[in-house]
Amino acid sequence: MASTGIESAERRFWRALWDRLRVPTWVSYALLAVTVAVNASLQPFFFTLYNIQSNLNTFVPLVAAAVGQTLVILGGGIDLSLGAIITLVDVVVVTLMEGSMERVPMALLAGLAVGGAAGLINGLLVAYVRLQPIVATFATSFVWSGLALWVMPRPGGAVPRAFYRGYRDVFLGVPVAAWIILGIILLWLIIKRHRITRYILAVGGDERAAYASGVPVTKAKVMSYLLGGLFAGLAGLGIVANTASGDPYVGGPITLQSITAVVIGGTRLSGGAGGAGGSIAGAMILSLIGNIVFFANVGSHYQELINGAIVVLALALAGIPALRRRSA
């Protein structure tokens, strides 16, 4: 077959699309379609604007958290303090807002900065001090939670009404939350094209080969946590907008959910392969499952069971090819 030189843009587009349909990310998109369908069948008013909107509003924080966690996991690490960072950002932003619209931009920026700083510290601990990610981020989660409690010992705070309303508004016929999610997807696509993401993937894939190839391993690791923290900051902003108050205990379950979303989305936990696209789908699937359980009148008891069963099932399916390989 003769070489035809650079592919035409069109061929590249179709090929990229095909690559994106690779299992198991494909599986997660299919799962998303299924959960939407089930939701729609159980909820007669599923496709109303109001309903879609309230769903999307709750998606935003988890979607952002899932993207952040994805970046850390791609680099071969994990961030168990993600929920705590989100909590910290939440209370900081609400405290700074003081109910005034003028202070909103500054507060939002401060929130992102806090998220980034926390992520940076996590990254330095893992990459320079060389602590193991699980215990290191477990330890820092106490620090972030403690700081959140110190900033705001009790839930409360005042979020300016215009801000709260704005989040629930519709812009050009599409809910604001949808724009935000679109924005997050866009952000991910942009980050994907930066060389730091490639370095993160390389380090997560084979750290020693990456080093031998000249990849700045330490820098890549720190950046993966830093970016994770920034997305956690974004998630925190989402929570502020969604709950319109500060709560120093809000982030608890999000950490586990973000990891679950990443796993459902097809990213390998060992790092080096996968992407936030699947994680975003995973985040939405998780949220929709909560809906399903609620509307199917099955009892909230089953929600966790189903969550857990899905994760275990997804992992088992992903692991079946391993059965055929002989262990050595």
Add this chain to the structure above:
Amino acid sequence: MAYLSMSGVHKRFGGVVALNGAHLAAEKGEVHALLGANGSGKSTLSKVLTGVVAPDQGRIEIDGREVRISGPEDARRYRIAAVYQELSLIPQLTGMENILLAYEPTRALGFIDRRTLEQSVLEVAARFEQALGRRIDLHRPVESLSPGDQQLIEAYKAVARKPEILILDEATASLRQAEVEALFQVVRELRDAGVLIIFISHRLHEVFDLCDRATVLRNGQTVGTVNLAEVTERDLVDMMVGRGVVTDVRQEAATPPRDEVVLRVKGLTGPRLHGVSFELRAGEVLGLGGLQGQGQSELLRALFGAEPVTGGEIEVAGRRVTLRRPQDAMRHGLALVPGNRAREGLMLGRPILENLTIASMRRRQTGPGFLSPRREREAAQGAVRSLEIKVGDLSDAASTLSGGNQQKVVVGKWLLNRPRIILMDDPTKGVDVGAKGELYKIIRQLTQEGVSVILNSSENMELLGLSHRVLVMYEGTIVDVLEGEDLNENRLVASAMRVAQPA
């Protein structure tokens, strides 16, 4: 003044001297071969050049200026690139992503310039593809490519970095003929453009095909540099092993093996073994010769149940056995002293006592699963005594021992299990001279007691000195059997390199 000059390079790994004042002088625009038998130091020398190994002494000059190479970043700065047999590719990334990893062309703010990247990569690929006659799919993760294609991608990667010195270290091992040709064509183009290529290989026909001059190393020293147009393959072999040296070094007459056949292998086949057949007698030392990586380690592991086997039969003491895992092999009296003692033979963080007793602890149980500290200690001490292992305290970590003593611990671990057949994969690699002699003594003693040994060794003299017979392996099959008079180095090296024998 040579373009590249390495002089007086010394390197010692623990107790082993890898380089003993080696030197190399090469010019721009030539393909310069670096030759030598196993353990001659040629690979180490090339690693000094790429910054992977730090020499104890030595001077490197490039283009007249002295340079200091202390890591991959320095190699990058001096435009030195290498293609090794073991890959530095990221498995999940595609060829396109791997080839210019860490060298990606970027636009503002660090975003990858995909168009330029793809262009550059395709340019490099095109140079190979003409001779190759096909394209490698650069958009698949490299782990899904064949080993040969992966090796080619590794070559693309080195070439794409536009080196001024390119090192190929056994880069053709997993390549087929057409692929080798494609690689050579690109190498020739690079040479014509003024690049210095250092070519390390055992395949003498390739060396003559591609290279202009050759430097031969032996025992860590440079024997000489020759112009390949003026020498023959046999001349090179003589330089590598020492011209006309009498190579029969068996000190004492080894006890001849007994008649009883303890192991019979017929047509053993696996991913890297293609129909291996032989017999082993009690008290025999059977050597596995040939270039490294021709299936010797795989054969030993297959006989221990640690390597997948797709065909063939194994009979132990006359009975057909299936060895699917090490426990099966152990039950039939086999033992394996693996090639990499740190990674496969020892638990470095655990006490020496545990390392010695781990494979035989079930034999000494006092109850279901219970171990008596006294019995364990006695067993370990017995091994230490009989093998003369120099230990401080049995509860010290195994990592505190020297290489030779570590190897003795691995051997001791297995002797406590009273095996009938011991498989040894390069047991004296990285072991100092003194301990080596002691290991030889142990092997001799074992054979006197009727234990059989199958030995793979990267040192020809050792192989010849210890073995009753040597099976020379090439690409997973046995191509020659040496015994009696044929058991000499010249014959061994020639067989290993498939050099035709004088009529």
Add this chain to the structure above:
Amino acid sequence: MSEPAQALLETQGSRLGRRPLNPVLIAFIIAVLLFVVGELVSPGFAAYSQIINVLRVSSFLGIIAAGQTLVILSGGEGVDLSVGAIVTFGAIIASRVIDGQDSMVLWGLAQALAAGLALGAVNGVLIAYLKVPPLIMTLGMASVVKGLILVYTRGQPSGRAAPIMVRLVSQETIFGIPGILWIWLLLTIVLTLVLRQTTFGRSVYALGANRRTAYLSGIAVQRMVVAVYSLSGFLSALGGFFFLGYTESVFLNLGDRYVLPSVAAVVVGGTSLAGGAGGYVGTVVGSIVLTVLQSVLVTLRMEESGRQIVYGLVLLALLAAYGRQYRLRQ
């Protein structure tokens, strides 16, 4: 792994975390120091009865961390994040079956243990044979178990501990020391004996120290992994049973607060997360350190925010002292 990188690693030296001093000793000293600090801040902190109390509280963490110790020792990135859920489940099963009757104690215990063993075995099988990473497998299992709990109780945990259990756990038996501490001591002795003087124990260490070598030395690696996780589930359920004896009734999330601290207790006790070295005694001391630390922080009348921050920072300091990973080059 690439050869050049490997050579770099080997020749320029790689250290798997230097340990100049016995980490268990260090942890023990830290525990003592913490008691001293507590006494200085609030006299009476280190009174005998107070120490016993702290030990009693740390015993639950310690028992739950027993299974965690085994899992982490066995290496392979082993960790069991389902211990909390299994503790809860064990307590809830025992609570319902026993329902305050002495005669049902053994039957309740048996059911709880069986459940823990089975759940742990599922963890082990999927981890060993389907190669699911332990972190996520046990995390998923935790969710599954929590769901099972909800289904089992329909949201309303029921039952009570039997009087004999309460007597055993809370009341003083010998030398004024509550039964639970004797039980903990017994567990420590048994577990340490198993780890040091049985083929099983040796195999656990071997698995963690170098799995490949263990395999090539004839150890049945996959079966061992299943056994280790099964034991972890078993010990967690046992912890739940004793917890029931201590609190006399159960609630839905009682085990959650012990999960990550159980990992921390193991690490603080000197067992590396990489496995292959350490032991249960270290975990015992680690559990005590963590509990005393919390106690001191409460006594210092620090608000919860400050307590959490200090707890996190102290943990980081301990980890930095002896929990570090290898370097790629010097």
